[in-house]
Amino acid sequence: MRLAVAVERYLDELSAVRGLSPRTVDSYGSDLADLTGFADGRGVTDAAELDLDLLRDWLYDATERGLARTTIARRAAAARGCTAWLARRGLRDDDPGARLRAPKSRRSLPRVMSADQAAELLADASARAEEGDPVAVRDVAMLELLYASGIRVSELTGLDVDDIDRWRRTVRVLGKGGKERVVPYGAPAADALERWLRNGRPAVLARGEGGSDAVAAAFLGAKGARISPRIVHRLVADVLDAFPGGGPAGPHTLRHAAATHLLDGGADLRTVQEMLGHASLGTTQIYTHVSAERLKESYRLAHPRA
Numbered sequence: 072m073r074l075a076v077a078v079e080r081y082l083d084e085l086s087a088v089r090g091l092s093p094r095t096v097d098s099y100g101s102d103l104a105d106l107t108g109f110a111d112g113r114g115v116t117d118a119a120e121l122d123l124d125l126l127r128d129w130l131y132d133a134t135e136r137g138l139a140r141t142t143i144a145r146r147a148a149a150a151r152g153c154t155a156w157l158a159r160r161g162l163r164d165d166d167p168g169a170r171l172r173a174p175k176s177r178r179s180l181p182r183v184m185s186a187d188q189a190a191e192l193l194a195d196a197s198a199r200a201e202e203g204d205p206v207a208v209r210d211v212a213m214l215e216l217l218y219a220s221g222i223r224v225s226e227l228t229g230l231d232v233d234d235i236d237r238w239r240r241t242v243r244v245l246g247k248g249g250k251e252r253v254v255p256y257g258a259p260a261a262d263a264l265e266r267w268l269r270n271g272r273p274a275v276l277a278r279g280e281g282g283s284d285a286v287a288a289a290f291l292g293a294k295g296a297r298i299s300p301r302i303v304h305r306l307v308a309d310v311l312d313a314f315p316g317g318g319p320a321g322p323h324t325l326r327h328a329a330a331t332h333l334l335d336g337g338a339d340l341r342t343v344q345e346m347l348g349h350a351s352l353g354t355t356q357i358y359t360h361v362s363a364e365r366l367k368e369s370y371r372l373a374h375p376r377a
Contacts, residue, residue, distance in 0.1 A: 074120075098145065102150070122167050123168075205271035205272070221330055224321070224323070228297065240256050242254050246348035304321045307322045307325065
């Protein structure tokens with residue numbers, strides 16, 4: 072079978088059978104399209120002709136072009152997944168990707184706001200919403216919920232009104248891999264959500280440009296359709312401009328802050344893992360390193376013998 076055709080079938084299975092998100096499938100598709108092009112340049116067009124040397128040359132070429140270690144690691148994972156699928160489907164006798172190794176990515180500590188900075192950010196947003204502008208009221212509700220619950224931006228924008236239990240103060244979200252979980256939120260987020268759902272949302276929904284999906288959606292864009300992740304990214308990036316700190320500035324910053332502040336306050340690591348929807352405890356453990364770094368920095372600044 073031609074390699075390009077095999078890749079398309081593999082991507083279809085990732086989407087239809089394994090239920091990976093469109094963004095993940097697109098990332099794998101981009102990586103494997105690059106592999107297909109590289110193989111074609113070497114005269115390899117059939118899936119059965121792929122070998123370990125070609126895969127290693129492909130990763131080496133990516134390294135020479137200066138691609139990030141994380142990108143190369145993702146490419147290696149995409150290739151390993153594809154060759155394993157080829158072997159399982161009987162499209163080749165062996166799995167050349169099983170021995171493919173990529174450089175380990177260096178996990179950098181995420182940008183984290185202090186609790187005081189988070190409080191100031193939310194207070195500023197609340198002040199802008201005092202006059203009752205529906206979009207400003209919505210923004211406060213989204214910011215409060217992102218920080219209170221630590222949910223992902225895709226989970227926020229995918230929320231329906233029925234997913235919010237206002238009595239129990241929980242939201243039901245659909246996370247990575249189609250896994251559902253229930254996440255709590257606190258009183259300030261509850262107040263902001265109540266104001267949005269009672270007053271702001273009906274006013275925006277009345278603009279009537281969102282169709283049937285908007286009737287169900289918890290958060291709406293200015294024209295009345297379900298809000299997009301891009302709009303939320305832009306909102307959070309804009310409000311974070313006023314605060315110091317390195318690293319990306321987007322909704323994930325509030326997720327990082329929520330996790331770190333929970334651990335700072337004594338929350339159990341596995342509880343935080345469940346709240347964030349991490350498949351691996353190792354992913355959650357990065358926030359223990361963040362807390363340790365913050366402790367060391369405070370020590371260096373405050374202790375006379377530091």
